[in-house]
Amino acid sequence: MTATAPARLRHLVAGTLRASASDETIASVNPSDRDDVLSLVPVGDATDVRLAVEAAQAALPGWRDTSGPARARLLHDWAAVIDARAGELADAMVREVGKPIAEARGEVARCIVLLRYYAGEAVREIGEVIPAQQSASLQFTLREPLGVVALITPWNFPLAIPLWKAAPALAFGNTVVLKPSELSSFTASLLGETAMAAGIPAGVFNLVYGSGVTVGEPLIECEAVRAVSFTGSTRVGARVAALAAGRNIRFQTEMGGKNVAIVLPDADVEQAAALVAGGAMRFAGQKCTATSRVVVAGAVEEAFLAALRRQVEGMPLGPVTDPAAAVGPMITAAARDGVSRTLVEADAEPLFSIPVPANGGYERGNFLAPTVVRGAADADLAQRELFAPVLWVLRARDVDEAISIANGTRYGLSASLFTRDLRSALSYIRRIEAGMVRVNGDTTGVDPHAPFGGVKGSSSGSREQGPAAREF
Numbered sequence: 001m002t003a004t005a006p007a008r009l010r011h012l013v014a015g016t017l018r019a020s021a022s023d024e025t026i027a028s029v030n031p032s033d034r035d036d037v038l039s040l041v042p043v044g045d046a047t048d049v050r051l052a053v054e055a056a057q058a059a060l061p062g063w064r065d066t067s068g069p070a071r072a073r074l075l076h077d078w079a080a081v082i083d084a085r086a087g088e089l090a091d092a093m094v095r096e097v098g099k100p101i102a103e104a105r106g107e108v109a110r111c112i113v114l115l116r117y118y119a120g121e122a123v124r125e126i127g128e129v130i131p132a133q134q135s136a137s138l139q140f141t142l143r144e145p146l147g148v149v150a151l152i153t154p155w156n157f158p159l160a161i162p163l164w165k166a167a168p169a170l171a172f173g174n175t176v177v178l179k180p181s182e183l184s185s186f187t188a189s190l191l192g193e194t195a196m197a198a199g200i201p202a203g204v205f206n207l208v209y210g211s212g213v214t215v216g217e218p219l220i221e222c223e224a225v226r227a228v229s230f231t232g233s234t235r236v237g238a239r240v241a242a243l244a245a246g247r248n249i250r251f252q253t254e255m256g257g258k259n260v261a262i263v264l265p266d267a268d269v270e271q272a273a274a275l276v277a278g279g280a281m282r283f284a285g286q287k288c289t290a291t292s293r294v295v296v297a298g299a300v301e302e303a304f305l306a307a308l309r310r311q312v313e314g315m316p317l318g319p320v321t322d323p324a325a326a327v328g329p330m331i332t333a334a335a336r337d338g339v340s341r342t343l344v345e346a347d348a349e350p351l352f353s354i355p356v357p358a359n360g361g362y363e364r365g366n367f368l369a370p371t372v373v374r375g376a377a378d379a380d381l382a383q384r385e386l387f388a389p390v391l392w393v394l395r396a397r398d399v400d401e402a403i404s405i406a407n408g409t410r411y412g413l414s415a416s417l418f419t420r421d422l423r424s425a426l427s428y429i430r431r432i433e434a435g436m437v438r439v440n441g442d443t444t445g446v447d448p449h450a451p452f453g454g455v456k457g458s459s460s461g462s463r464e465q466g467p468a469a470r471e472f
Helices: 046-064 068-084 086-097 101-121 160-171 182-197 212-221 234-247 269-285 298-313 333-345 399-406 422-431 466-471
Strands: 011-013 016-018 025-030 033-042 127-130 139-142 148-152 175-179 205-207 225-231 250-254 259-263 291-297 349-353 371-374 390-396 414-418 436-439
Touching: 011 046, 011 182, 025 086, 025 182, 033 086, 033 182, 046 148, 046 175, 046 205, 046 212, 068 086, 068 101, 068 160, 068 182, 086 101, 086 182, 101 160, 101 466, 148 160, 148 212, 160 175, 160 182, 160 225, 160 466, 175 212, 182 205, 212 225, 212 234, 225 234, 234 250, 259 269, 259 399, 269 291, 269 298, 269 390, 269 414, 291 298, 291 399, 298 349, 298 371, 298 390, 390 399, 399 422, 414 422, 422 436
Parallel strands: 148 175, 148 225, 175 205, 225 250, 259 291, 259 414, 291 390, 371 390, 414 436
Antiparallel strands: 011 016, 011 205, 025 033, 127 139, 349 371
16 A cells, blocks of 8 residues: 655635745654654745735724624534534644643543633623713723734644634634644644634634744734734743734733642642642643642652652553553654753652653654652752653742742742642642642643633733633
């Protein structure tokens, strides 16, 4: 049998698929099996960006004037198309970014919830009546769409993050141009197909592939773009913010995290170990909300570490098509090798790791051993986001020192505390420097209707999802 050559993706511009202005491509490769090439992703350029923005600008008046109920119906239709293709979308996510199949199915389900939620938001009030000083006057406010919105999204949630940005933008009358990560463009292309199948009008949702340099920056610099929403690294987020601020347009940047769990002596150790292990190791730790540090206070450390080891050892590392697999591969071989070198060079005490099998197909994937180490709070590895299945263990005498250690990074996205003591919990909630705070829960995830975002170096401060998305 002759192998089928991978398809070359085409940009989605004005409701049609358009070949890239450049012949350059990047191969989209399965992280579980590097021999499996899904597609050839075009490296778009300023010409592709200009055409997509022009399409979005041309579609804006008609979409802005479309009634809220009509927009809501189209978002509901989009949700129905995604629901009908849920299996295909989950399988694409598994192959392209290495997300375990159970999590991939959950992400598709979240997309449906997001679209239906914002369909409801599209029919809510768009202003308010304000009392006027003159009795014969009527004074009121109206919310108006910003215009063309640029969306720049990462690979690790290749459907949910684009939709939790695009759905509110569309619900409130904006048009969008999406630039997905080069590493998740095949999955993004399927999202574009579902938009067309749902009847989203031409030019309202556009999709351009390429790198941050060739597509991302030209997109932000386009005169017609009135806002940009970005999720990715802190370094790139700072660049996005600078470009947007230079043009005086609205920007939203969600960036890195060095998320922490605190375990106090009175905690339910088994519960804490299970949630910390899952938060640190699932999807190979490749979530901005993944648990990358755990601060253990007092005499509970030995019992907690024993329970943590049992939990990590019980989490299957395997091919992502296996419904039981929890950890999976890292996104690229380069990312895996970089973390491996960092662990070798780190000033840390290795506690335990779960070895990757030498054969059985694992050698074709980007698998890294889930690893737990212990060291100082100011060590490089305790301060830097790794995006890997690595957990850094820290010691504290009490809750005060634990909170001080937890706050000792430039990040502040997500944090959790394990305790049975209400006084400690209430003190922690007020003192911890994180945008999302949990008690007796893990650091990952947030409800689709709840505000998402961090503080310090993790966020520009503008929240995503829920009513907060409307404010943006």
